[in-house]
Amino acid sequence: MRxxxxxxxxxxxxxxAALIKEIEPEAEIVAMLDSVAATVAWLRKNEAxxxxxxxxxxxxQSFAIFEQMQVDVPVIFTTAYDAYAIRAFKVNSVDYLLKPIRKAELRAGLEKFHRLHFPAQKNLQQLIQALQRSSQEYKKKFLVQCGEKLYYIETSAIAFAYTLEKSSFLTTFDRAVHTVDFSLDQxxxxxxxxxxxxxxxxxxxSYKAIKSMTAFSRSRIKLDLQPVPPKTIDALVSVERTHRFKEWIDK
Incomplete structure (x- = not known):
């Protein structure tokens, strides 16, 4: 998103910009402008x-931008004064944020933007991802070793995978722990x-290992997993992954 x-x-x-990147790491800040004239000039040649x-x-006032040109880009207004709220919503406004901008309100504004302006693109992206997944082969089993003995475990038996002290482990639903020679990224x-x-x-x-979920501080989600991970591994959905996690678990 530009x-x-x-x-x-x-x-x-x-x-x-820093708050936006915290909430949506994939967002690209394509311009920082400080005047009506600079914004009009930029919008005539660029897209966001x-x-x-x-x-x-x-x-x-930035309302002058709309008087000088047709603006088709969705807008979230920011200001220290609420006297302009009614006028702001007469133009192409998604939301209206009062300064100092709080992260929770910014997150709500971005979520509103996605709901109002990206349903078609989102559906298309989901379709493309589904097609990619259907044509992609994921591992069905992993070869593991215990001493001199080699054996395999079915992927469907895996409850979770974690990394600890530069090693990666698979824990199965029967509470067995297996070391694997792959990074967590792999x-x-x-x-x-x-x-x-x-x-x-x-x-x-694995969603099958999630027994319950609890809202946690800073918009995070705490998971109750069965089997239970090691004490040094927090089953907390990080702030930047919470939105995608909710979409994933709600499929």
Whole structure:
């Protein structure tokens, strides 16, 4: 997603950009602009999926942009004053955020943008991903070793995979733990994403191992897994993965 930020205070623009990247790491900040004139000039030659638009700019109010050109890009307004709210929603506005911008409100604004403006693209992306998955072969079993003995375990028997002290392990539903010669990144590519989800840097879980879920601090989700992971492995869905986890678990 390509995002342009229009804000006359550089520190505020950089802070907003950092918050956006925390919530949506794949977002691309394609421009930081500080005036009506610069924004009009940029929009005439460039494209964005979403504009974050401060109302008070160096050369006037940002509403002047809409008077000078047709703006088809969805907008989230940002300002320290709420007196402009009604006027803001008369233009192409998704949301209206008061400064200082709080992460929870920004997250809600971005989620609203996705609901209102990307249903078709989202459905298309899901279709493409489904087609890719149907043509991709995921591992059905893993060869493991215990002493001199070699044997295999079925992927369907895996409850979760984790990394600890630079080694990777598979735990099966019978509570057996197996060492494997793959990194967690490699395992993530090998395991079917319809069944397994990487909830944080150290842990990939099967939905079949999730017994319950609890809302946790900072918008995270705590999972109760069976079998139980080692005490040093937190079964917490990280902040940046929470949105995708909810979509995955709700399929």
């Amino acid at each position: 995002i342009a930020i229009v804000e006359d205070e550089r520190l505020s623009a950089e802070h907003l 999926d979403l504009l974050f638009l401060d109302i008070q700019l160096t050369d006037g 395992l993530q590519e090998m395991l079917d994403p319809d069944v397994f989800f990487r909830i944080n840097r150290k842990l990939i879980v």
